[in-house]
Amino acid sequence: MSVVQIRDLTFAYEKEIVLEHIDLEVEEKDFLAIIGPNGGGKSTLLKLILGVNKIQDGSIKVFGESPQKALSRIGYVPQNTNINTDFPIKVIEVVLMGHVGEKRPLFGYGKEELACASGALAQVGMQAYAQSKIGSLSGGQRQRVMIARALCAHPRILILDEPTSSIDSTGQKEIYELLKMLNKDITVIVVSHDISVILEYANKAAYVNRQLSYHDISDKRQVLPAHGSQEHFCEIELLQMLSGSTQNGHAQEQKKPTPHWSETK
Amino acid sequence: MIEALSYGFVQHAILAGILVSLAAGIIGSLIVVNRMVFLAGGIAHTSYGGIGLAIYFGLPIFLGASLFAVGAALLIAVLTVKNRHRIDTFIGLIWAVGMAIGVIFVDLTPGYNVDLMGYLFGSILAVNTQDLYFMGGLLAVILFVITFRYRHILAVSYDSEYAALRGVNVKFYYTLTLILSALTVVIAIKVVGLILVIAMLTIPVYIAEKLSNSLFSMMFVSGAIATLFTLVGLWFSYTYNLTSGASIILVSAASLGLFLLFYRK
Numbered sequence: 464m465s466v467v468q469i470r471d472l473t474f475a476y477e478k479e480i481v482l483e484h485i486d487l488e489v490e491e492k493d494f495l496a497i498i499g500p501n502g503g504g505k506s507t508l509l510k511l512i513l514g515v516n517k518i519q520d521g522s523i524k525v526f527g528e529s530p531q532k533a534l535s536r537i538g539y540v541p542q543n544t545n546i547n548t549d550f551p552i553k554v555i556e557v558v559l560m561g562h563v564g565e566k567r568p569l570f571g572y573g574k575e576e577l578a579c580a581s582g583a584l585a586q587v588g589m590q591a592y593a594q595s596k597i598g599s600l601s602g603g604q605r606q607r608v609m610i611a612r613a614l615c616a617h618p619r620i621l622i623l624d625e626p627t628s629s630i631d632s633t634g635q636k637e638i639y640e641l642l643k644m645l646n647k648d649i650t651v652i653v654v655s656h657d658i659s660v661i662l663e664y665a666n667k668a669a670y671v672n673r674q675l676s677y678h679d680i681s682d683k684r685q686v687l688p689a690h691g692s693q694e695h696f697c698e699i700e701l702l703q704m705l706s707g708s709t710q711n712g713h714a715q716e717q718k719k720p721t722p723h724w725s726e727t728k
Numbered sequence: 729m730i731e732a733l734s735y736g737f738v739q740h741a742i743l744a745g746i747l748v749s750l751a752a753g754i755i756g757s758l759i760v761v762n763r764m765v766f767l768a769g770g771i772a773h774t775s776y777g778g779i780g781l782a783i784y785f786g787l788p789i790f791l792g793a794s795l796f797a798v799g800a801a802l803l804i805a806v807l808t809v810k811n812r813h814r815i816d817t818f819i820g821l822i823w824a825v826g827m828a829i830g831v832i833f834v835d836l837t838p839g840y841n842v843d844l845m846g847y848l849f850g851s852i853l854a855v856n857t858q859d860l861y862f863m864g865g866l867l868a869v870i871l872f873v874i875t876f877r878y879r880h881i882l883a884v885s886y887d888s889e890y891a892a893l894r895g896v897n898v899k900f901y902y903t904l905t906l907i908l909s910a911l912t913v914v915i916a917i918k919v920v921g922l923i924l925v926i927a928m929l930t931i932p933v934y935i936a937e938k939l940s941n942s943l944f945s946m947m948f949v950s951g952a953i954a955t956l957f958t959l960v961g962l963w964f965s966y967t968y969n970l971t972s973g974a975s976i977i978l979v980s981a982a983s984l985g986l987f988l989l990f991y992r993k
Contacts, residue, residue, distance in 0.1 A: 513893065515892075515893070534893065534895075539890070539893055541887070541889060541890060547886060547887070549937070550761055550885070550886050550943075551761070551937055551940050551941060551942055551943050551945070551946045552882065552886055552941075552942060552943060553941055553942050556882065556942060557886070559879070560879075560882075560883045560886070560887065560890060560891070560894065561894070562894075572879070594941070595941070596941040596942075612890075616894075
């Protein structure tokens with residue numbers, strides 16, 4: 464069953480077209496990487512799936528419903544979790560924010576919510592820090608807390624916007640391992656710049672630059688150009704390949720990249 | 729000193745000092761974490777317009793100042809929802825125009841020689857029973873809101889974008905925070921005056937921020953610290969016959985200096 468289904472979506476801010484004729488199908492338990500240049504429309508696409516931006520033309524169905532209706536089943540991890548680090552708030556309180564807007568006691572936090580929040584923290588391996596101040600954590604730890612906050616609502620899809628943009632490489636690896644583990648049960652959609660890393664974990668890739676080109680990369684060894692060791696891919700070639708703008712120009716809708724790309728280097 | 733406590737006006741001053749300090753500690757915390765300090769300054773100064781109008785029309789000063797300050801807060805809320813990046817211009821404008829209105833209306837009031845200094849720098853020794861009811865009432869409202877809506881206020885203050893996604897009415901809580909700030913500023917005018925009120929809303933909060941790991945504890949720690957500063961300031965003011973508002977602020981500033989000197993994280 465497809466969890467996110469986008470059909471012929473076009474979106475513009477005022478007169479400037481940001482996304483044009485986008486089609487996208489995300490299946491259950493996919494790990495989709497959304498990549499592309501800054502200003503290419505990645506964040507806009509996320510905001511449309513989250514129902515923050517209104518759909519102008521075309522359609523988006525999340526679990527067969529409008530994005531607004533499906534919102535409670537989407538877990539969202541925003542970009543820039545390093546803002547507001549001075550804020551006096553405990554880790555557990557951040558996670559409990561995932562529950563805001565649902566049924567709850569008159570004041571304080573309910574037992575169920577607390578249990579749920581602790582469970583979410585345990586899932587990301589941060590339960591020992593429940594009472595710590597958020598500002599005392601490292602960037603990677605803070606990102607885990609934000610993932611726990613998203614998990615608190617028991618989502619069926621987890622959407623992350625640049626989850627590793629301000630984290631050191633060890634922390635990045637840990638975040639992706641965590642996402643891989645979570646991906647056993649839920650669908651994961653990640654917007655990212657770390658192309659070579661993300662593609663090791665993703666099974667689908669969407670390159671967004673006004674238009675969208677979509678690739679099934681579950682069999683990476685065959686599809687992607689390897690570079691030196693098999694674990695790493697050359698970013699420039701990847702970008703060329705995924706954007707569909709290699710030597711033969713317009714290959715926007717290329718579904719199955721042909722193996723000859725792996726020989727271009 | 730002990731015999732001073734038997735005078736009615738001293739008792740009133742002490743009670744007013746405690747009520748206002750607690751309110752300032754709680755609301756000051758919200759103002760600081762939401763980065764609305766300049767905004768609170770604007771509301772403080774513009775409320776002089778309300779004082780001028782109240783004098784001209786023969787209304788209670790608190791009523792005039794409150795209505796005017798709340799009006800300014802609502803105006804700022806409306807303007808900032810659409811034009812967030814121009815907020816400093818609007819605040820500067822409201823800051824000056826409110827004061828100008830106040831000055832002109834005091835000019836127009838026939839035969840009334842207003843004690844302008846009392847409003848600019850506080851006149852805590854002139855607090856009457858009616859003022860105390862107003863202060864106590866506002867503190868009760870603040871405590872009520874904080875008790876029953878803490879998690880919403882916390883969510884909106886910490887991460888308004890995420891709170892909105894989880895169904896919290898961000899505009900409502902932003903406006904509510906502004907209105908409570910406006911009313912707190914008005915009662916604090918009686919104690920420290922509208923020019924010095926900013927220091928009362930920020931110095932205790934700055935110290936409390938270092939000592940707390942949640943917004944809740946920060947609110948009450950800064951309330952306690954503000955109370956201490958106010959009482960010590962009042963003692964100085966009484967003993968050496970100094971202006972009470974200025975004494976309170978200098979006690980606060982000196983304590984902050986000592987705190988920064990000796991506090992090591």
